[in-house]
Each structure stands twice: as structure tokens, then as C-alpha cells.
Amino acid sequence: MKSRSPINQKNKKTYIKWASVAAAALIVLVAVFWLYNQEKNTDPVNSATAPSQSQQAATSEEKPEEKAAEEQAAKEKAAEEQAAKEKAADEQAAKEKAAEEQAAKEKAAEEQAEKEQAAKEAADKKAAEEQAAKEAAEKKAAEEKAAEQKPDSGNKLDATQYPEDLALPSKPTIISGVLLANKQHPLPATYAPGEVKEARSAFESMRANALKAGIDLTAFSTYRDFGRQKELYAGYVAKDGQQAADRYSARPGYSEHQTGLAFDIGESGQEQHWASSSFGDTKGGEWLKDNAHNYGFILRYPKGAEKITGYMHESWHYRYVGKKVAADIQSKGITLEEYLGVN
Ligand SMILES: [Zn+2]
Known part of the structure; x- marks a missing residue:
């Protein structure tokens, strides 16, 4: 139609205009929706979340196993440490044992050496003693031979010898108020005075003064008594033979100990010197030699007077004779036999 109205023309233009706007809006909407979908499919957060969650699940599933493994490892380590400690302790014990064994060996060796040394010394000592005994025997034999050869040796009585007549007297021998008992002057078997009180009293006085000098007599x-001496002498004869026994012991009836006036003296605690010649060299022995006469005692068998007294030197045997006689004998340096003019 060629003849259109202006109003229709104007409506047609408005319709086209709004249709274009609507189309454009639709395109934009579609584009936005598409973009949105695209965005959603390629979202890095969403795509990463899934694997992350699965990993997390895997981790939480593995955790107990790892813990058990760690515990096992810790146990094994502890066991190793324990084993190492025990080994170290064993080694230490082995070392100590070895050291002990070494020490024991050394000690045994020392003891062996000491034993050998002691044995050697004992052997040397024995040899020296045997040599000394041999020399003494030779000397004695020479002296006896010389004595036999002396023509006048028989003129003087040897007080060491017993008389041929061994019968005991009925009374003791008393000279100038002094009782004498020796091999030529025996006592009756019945003479039994016991220990004389005056002599004991003098000894106690002497003992008290010796104590002040530190000597415990x-x-x-x-x-x-006679019976006791009989037993003693028989024992000595059995042990050493009669000849030897006669030098240091008296036959029954001949002992000065039967008078009750003879005191064998030593020091308390010095038993090794009792009835031994060594007592003469001790402090106590020296003190007695110098002081006994002040209490009425004399050293009855001095050195070098065996032929006069009848007995070998006895550093321990003292005889009570009273202070006056003792002082005389001491100052003259003689024996009781010489003092009384016998033998
Ligand atoms: Zn005696």
C-alpha cells in the first residue's frame, strides 16, 4: 500500500527499535549464562577441592599405621640401647674380673717368693746353727782333752760332778748360818720347808722397786719339793741324756729349789726370756745383777764359775742369803761356795 498514514509509519519504527533492544538483551543474557557455566566448570578452587579432600581422606587413613611404625621403631631403639648397656656392663665386669685374676696371680707370686725367702732363711739359719753346734762340740772336746792332759787338774774338786756315794744325808748343810745345797752337799729327801716367807717378802720388796724402773719382775x-724335782730331772734325762741334764738341772735332793730360798726370776710378758741365758741381757736381767744384793739375793750361778758352783751360768736363778751375806758376796765378786770356803 502506497498510501500509509504517518502514525503507522511511526509505530513501525518504534516496534523495530524495541525488538532490537530485546534481541540484544537476549544475546547478552545468553552470553552471560554461557560464561557463567564456563566459569563454573573451570573454577580452580572447585577443581582443586576434590583431590584435596581425597588426599585428606588418604592421610587420615594412613595415620594409625605410621604411629604403630614409630612406636615399633622406638621400641627397637630402646631395645638396642638396653643391649648396648648390657654389653658395656658385661665388658666392665670382664675387665674387673681380669684385673682381679691378675691381682690374685701377683699376690700368689709374692707369697710364693716370701715362702721361698723364708725357707732359704730357715735353711741358712739351720746351717749356721749346725756350724755353731759343731764348733762348740769341737771346742769342748779340745778343752776336755787339755784338761785330761794337765797333771794337776785332778787336785781340785770339780763341783759339777756328783760324789760316788749318792746316799742323801739326814740333815741339811748349814755353814755360818747359811744353808748350802749343791752337788756335794745334798738335802735330805724329807727336807720340805716350802717357800721361805722371809725370802718371798724380800722378793716383793725388790719387785716393788724394780717396778719404779719400769721392770715387772x-x-x-x-x-x-723332792718329789717334784725327781719328776723334772727324770724328764730332762729322758729328753737330753743324763750328762746334759746334769749341767742345767739338779738330781732330786741336790736342787737349791728344795731349800725354799731359790727364785727363778723373769719379767711378766717376757716369757721368751724365762730360764734363758738371754734374760741376762734384758733390762730386767741387768737390773737384778746390779740391785738384787740390796734385797738379800745373789746371782747363784754366775758366768765362768761352773767348776765351783757345779752349774752352768743361770742368769735367772737367784738365791736368798740375807742382805749382809749378799752384800759381801757382791762386793767381792765371788760365789757362795767361795764365800763359805767349801769345795
Ligand atoms: Zn733355778
Whole structure:
């Protein structure tokens, strides 16, 4: 139609205009929707979340196993440490044992050496003693031979010898008020005075003064009766033979100990010197030699007077004779036999 109205023309233009706008809007809407979908499919957060969650699940599933493994490892380590400690302790114990064994070996070796040394010394000592005994025997034999050869040796009585007549007297020998008992002057078997009180009292006085000098005197043998002396002498003869026994012991009836006036003196605690020549060299022995006469005692068998007294030197045997006689004998340096003019 060629003849259109202006109003229709104007409506047609408006319709086209709004249709274009609507189409454009639709395109934009479609585009936005498409983009949105695209975005959603390629979202890095969403795509990463899934694997992350699965990993997390895997991790939480593995955790107990790892813990058990760690515990096992810890246990094994502890066991190893324990084993190492025990090994170290064993090694230490082994070392100590070895050291002990070494020490024991050394000690045994030392003891062996000491034993050998002691044995050697004992052997040397024995040899020296045997040599000394041999020399003494030779000397004695020479002296006896010389004595036999002397023509006048028989003129003087040898007090060491017993008389041929061994019968005991009925009374003791008393000279100038002094009782004498020796090999030529025996006592009756019945003479039994016991220990004489005056002599004991003098000894106690002497002992008290010796104590002040630090000497603890003791009389370890004093009175011996006839029967006791008989036993003693028989024992000595059985042990050493009669000849030897006669030099240091008296036959029954001949002992000065039967008088009750003889005191065998030593020191308490010095038993090794009792009835031994060594007592003469001790402090106590020296003190007695110098002081006994002040209490009425004399050293009855001095050195070098065996032929006069009848007995070998006895550093321990003291005889009570009273202060006056003792002082005389001491100052003259003589024996009781010489003082009384016998033998
Ligand atoms: Zn005696």
C-alpha cells in the first residue's frame, strides 16, 4: 500500500527499535549464562577441592599405621640401647674380673717368693746353727782333752760332778748360818720347808722397786719339793741324756729349789726370756745383777764359775742369803761356795 498514514509509519519504527533492544538483551543474557557455566566448570578452587579432600581422606587413613611404625621403631631403639648397656656392663665386669685374676696371680707370686725367702732363711739359719753346734762340740772336746792332759787338774774338786756315794744325808748343810745345797752337799729327801716367807717378802720388796724402773719382775719358779724335782730331772734325762741334764738341772735332793730360798726370776710378758741365758741381757736381767744384793739375793750361778758352783751360768736363778751375806758376796765378786770356803 502506497498510501500509509504517518502514525503507522511511526509505530513501525518504534516496534523495530524495541525488538532490537530485546534481541540484544537476549544475546547478552545468553552470553552471560554461557560464561557463567564456563566459569563454573573451570573454577580452580572447585577443581582443586576434590583431590584435596581425597588426599585428606588418604592421610587420615594412613595415620594409625605410621604411629604403630614409630612406636615399633622406638621400641627397637630402646631395645638396642638396653643391649648396648648390657654389653658395656658385661665388658666392665670382664675387665674387673681380669684385673682381679691378675691381682690374685701377683699376690700368689709374692707369697710364693716370701715362702721361698723364708725357707732359704730357715735353711741358712739351720746351717749356721749346725756350724755353731759343731764348733762348740769341737771346742769342748779340745778343752776336755787339755784338761785330761794337765797333771794337776785332778787336785781340785770339780763341783759339777756328783760324789760316788749318792746316799742323801739326814740333815741339811748349814755353814755360818747359811744353808748350802749343791752337788756335794745334798738335802735330805724329807727336807720340805716350802717357800721361805722371809725370802718371798724380800722378793716383793725388790719387785716393788724394780717396778719404779719400769721392770715387772716375777718369780716363775721358787720352791720345789723332792718329789717334784725327781719328776723334772727324770724328764730332762729322758729328753737330753743324763750328762746334759746334769749341767742345767739338779738330781732330786741336790736342787737349791728344795731349800725354799731359790727364785727363778723373769719379767711378766717376757716369757721368751724365762730360764734363758738371754734374760741376762734384758733390762730386767741387768737390773737384778746390779740391785738384787740390796734385797738379800745373789746371782747363784754366775758366768765362768761352773767348776765351783757345779752349774752352768743361770742368769735367772737367784738365791736368798740375807742382805749382809749378799752384800759381801757382791762386793767381792765371788760365789757362795767361795764365800763359805767349801769345795
Ligand atoms: Zn733355778
